[in-house]
Amino acid sequence: MSAATVQTTHDEAHGHEVPYATQIRSNRLGLWLFLFSELFLFGALFTSRFVLWGNTRPDLSQEVGLLATGVLLLSSYFMYRSETGAAYGDQKRFLRSALIAALMGLLFFIMVVVMEWNVFGLSGSLFGIELFGHLKPSDGVYGGVFYAMTGMHALHVLSGIVLILIIWWNGRRGVFTPERHWGVEATAIYWHYVDVVWIFFYPALYLMGQPA
Amino acid sequence: MNENKAAAYRLGYITLAILAVLTIIEFFAAIYLGSLVFLFIIAIIKAAVIIQNFMHISRLWREENH
Incomplete structure (x- = not known):
């Protein structure tokens, strides 16, 4: 008798094996609790914006902010x-949409880091729209709060992209079935959460208050 | 099964359309109204739509059948 058979017999005899439905419910609750704990981090950053900026905001490109928001919303849609x-066994759509979601997430990341942060020190405009930001982390409370909020969010975007690429890779290998695809569901929930955070950050950074 | 699948995809299109419309309203409301409260309300509605339709929060209370 192999070790695996002995273990299975032991589990069956003592009822150690958790039914899949129970396991999924626990996983789901655990994930939501984790997301709830993240709320304190993002909530603190969001609050700091109102305490330090009041009814003002830095002069940021409205068009870039709107475009980045649109890209992230579209990415969330493709993740859905x-x-x-995955839930309906539509393998082709599952894989293709996951890849599009990851690429759009990457585009959002590039828009924040390359265009808004302007890490390469570029300059230029298109149709009168300024494409690259000029706010520096050292620009007092405006720079500090802006980089803290977008930086923490961008870090979550980056980790979300990695998770999407992992499920895409595993999906190609046929790991997920319509009955068992918790990895896909968890990644999707996380990705939508990152979107929800941006839904509050976008107006707080770009729209609320008078330009300073 | 096919009806459920079609309904699920349809929910995606509808949610995306709602989010797009609200984002455009939010953008122009900031320019012409400049009301913090209005912008907050739109953000809360957008978040609620995503949490309900995309994140399926109701599954937390639902019994699994697989």
Whole structure:
């Protein structure tokens, strides 16, 4: 008798094996609790914006902010399509949508880091729209709060992209089935959460208050 | 099964459309109204739509059948 058989017999005899449905419910609750704990981090950053900036805001490119928001919302939509595809055994749509979601997430990341942070010190405009930001982390409370908020969010975007690429890779290998695809569901929930955070950060950074 | 699948994809399109409309309203409301409260309300509605339709928060209370 192999070790695996002995273990299975032991689990069956003592009822150690958790039913899949119970396991999923626990996983789901655990993930939501984790996201709730993240709320304190983002909530603190969000509050600091109002305490330190008051009814003012830095002069940021409205068009870039709107475009970045649109890209992230579209990415969230493709992640939803991907999860729905996995849930209904639509493998092609699941994989294709996951890849599009990751690419759009990457585009959002590039828009924040390359255009808004302007890490390469570029300058230029298109149709009269200034493409590259000029705010520096050392620019007092404006720079400090802006970089803390967008930086922490960008870090979550980056980790979300990695998670999407992992489920895409595993999906190609046929790991997920319509009955068992918790990895896809968890990644989708995390990705949408990152989107929800931006839904509050976008108006707080770009729209609320008078330009300083 | 096919009806459920079509409904699920349809929910995605509808949610995206709602989010797009609210984002555009938010953008122009900031320019022409400049009301913090209004912008907050739009952000809360957008977040609620995503949490309900994309994140499926109701699954937390639902019994799994697989």
